[in-house]
Amino acid sequence: MRVLEVWISNTIYTLIALFAFAIALYALRTLIRTELRRLRGYQKLATIFYSIAFLILGLTLLNIWGVLSLLISFAAALGIIGVIFGFAIMEVWLSNAIAGVSLIFDKLIEVGCTIKIDGTKGKIIQISLTSTRLATDDGKLMIVPNKSFRERPYLIIEFPRGEEQKTRRRR
Structure with a gap:
């Protein structure tokens, strides 16, 4: 009733x-x-x-x-999930961006360098804020997060300007 x-x-x-x-x-x-x-x-x-x-x-x-209160609750839940997701992504993106700025300004590696990282050899074709792109010897594209250059050792095999072979270990 x-x-x-x-x-x-x-x-x-x-x-x-x-x-x-x-x-x-x-x-x-x-x-x-x-x-x-x-x-x-x-x-x-x-x-x-x-x-x-x-x-x-x-x-x-x-x-x-x-129904409005239900929709408001749903929107609030989506907002909270978005904030959590944003913080999770921000940590990864921010660490890669800081490493990218460091790579760009340090000039340790640059476009045209041939390097070996994680057992893969390739020529750097692009360095962006968050990742570095390598063209591997077998014609594939390898995308390396920039923070990898701060966390793992890599070998610089050849510079584009014909400088002598150099090696660089970073930890």
């Missing part, structure tokens, strides 16, 4: 909200036709006003039927 009373009450509130919305929409349409028509680009402004009005109607109806 209680469910039926709530349903009837919500239906009445919904009808009242729709009636109030129809009156507000009529007033808005009249305002746009009489006052805003003189403005340049009034169509865009009218679209914005209509969108806001329908958004308010939708939120009102969701609130009447008790």
Whole structure:
């Protein structure tokens, strides 16, 4: 019995909200036709006003039927998950970015160098903020996170300018 009373009450509130919305929409349409028509680009402004009005109607109806609080809780949960994911990604990205800046400014390796890292030999074709791309001897592309150059030893086999062979161990 209680469910039926709530349903009837919500239906009445919904009808009242729709009636109030129809009156507000009529007033808005009249305002746009009489006052805003003189403005340049009034169509865009009218679209914005209509969108806001329908958004308010939708939120009102969701609130009447008790769905709005559920959606807010869901959005809050998604926001928390996004923040956690952001912090997790930031740690990895930030460490690679700092190592990338170091690689770019230290000039220990540069585009055109031939190196060997993790048992794979290749020529550096690009150094970006977060990764370094190598063209391997067998024609494949190897993408190395920049923090690998700080954490693992690598061998510099050949410089592009013909400098003598150099080795570099970093820990």
